[in-house]
Amino acid sequence: MLTPAEVRGLDQSLGRQPTAQILRWAWERFGPRAAIGTSFQGAGLVMMHLAKLNRLPFPVFTLDTGLLFPETVALKRRLEEFFEFPIETLEPDLTVAEQADIHGPELWTRNPDLCCTIRKVLPLRDKLCDLDCWITGLRRQQSATRADIGVVELYAFDEASGRDIVKLNPMAQWTRDEVWNYLRQHRIPYNPLHDRGYRSIGCQPCTTLAAPDANERAGRWTGFNKVECGIHTFLPKKLDFQI
Numbered sequence: 035m036l037t038p039a040e041v042r043g044l045d046q047s048l049g050r051q052p053t054a055q056i057l058r059w060a061w062e063r064f065g066p067r068a069a070i071g072t073s074f075q076g077a078g079l080v081m082m083h084l085a086k087l088n089r090l091p092f093p094v095f096t097l098d099t100g101l102l103f104p105e106t107v108a109l110k111r112r113l114e115e116f117f118e119f120p121i122e123t124l125e126p127d128l129t130v131a132e133q134a135d136i137h138g139p140e141l142w143t144r145n146p147d148l149c150c151t152i153r154k155v156l157p158l159r160d161k162l163c164d165l166d167c168w169i170t171g172l173r174r175q176q177s178a179t180r181a182d183i184g185v186v187e188l189y190a191f192d193e194a195s196g197r198d199i200v201k202l203n204p205m206a207q208w209t210r211d212e213v214w215n216y217l218r219q220h221r222i223p224y225n226p227l228h229d230r231g232y233r234s235i236g237c238q239p240c241t242t243l244a245a246p247d248a249n250e251r252a253g254r255w256t257g258f259n260k261v262e263c264g265i266h267t268f269l270p271k272k273l274d275f276q277i
């Protein structure tokens with residue numbers, strides 16, 4: 035595994051490279067132990083297209099919380115047809131009904147951090163155990179919480195094992211306009227909810243319409259002091275709740 039000093043050096047050198055070049059480096063370094071994780075926002079779609087175009091057969095996975103919009107579920111099938119590769123679906127251990135039995139109904143209305151941990155963070159952590167490099171579609175322009183991300187980072191996802199993996203953000207420098215110009219130019223299927231004014235699309239109960247000039251993560255967890263689901267900012271050091 036890479037040392038922190040090596041990661042810093044790679045971040046400086048790869049950070050100036052085109053996205054396709056960054057993806058090529060990941061494939062040569064990690065092969066199929068590097069995987070693209072996507073919730074089908076624009077940047078993830080661009081990366082899938084670049085990977086296909088450059089014959090970099092990364093595994094691709096997505097998280098299905100059981101609370102996604104039907105449009106998002108349908109988009110996954112359209113993308114598998116368009117790209118002609120499978121997209122693995124990660125699911126939580128608990129169904130929505132089982133979660134309601136244990137924690138009460140509509141946990142997202144009372145404790146969205148716990149809900150996100152059960153439905154997103156823990157399934158992701160299980161997946162990362164099988165990887166050496168997690169490739170994300172994070173962009174610096176998306177929000178204040180993402181403004182300082184590196185292109186190459188170390189990610190301490192599992193305190194129990196102490197194992198870090200490389201987190202690669204090859205889209206870090208892309209603007210929203212660049213992403214959408216690319217999608218249109220290559221006629222890549224995207225979530226039709228964007229055409230109805232949704233900026234960032236997550237679970238149905240926690241995604242609302244936002245003003246066109248709002249930041250790109252606007253409309254998520256409205257009414258809560260929460261702007262990230264936790265997969266990029268919070269992996270629980272120890273589980274102090276029952277799931």
Ligand code: SF4
Nearest residue numbers: 142146149150237240
């Ligand atoms: S986004 Fe909302 S519904 Fe989805 S896992 Fe997080 S709190 Fe639960």
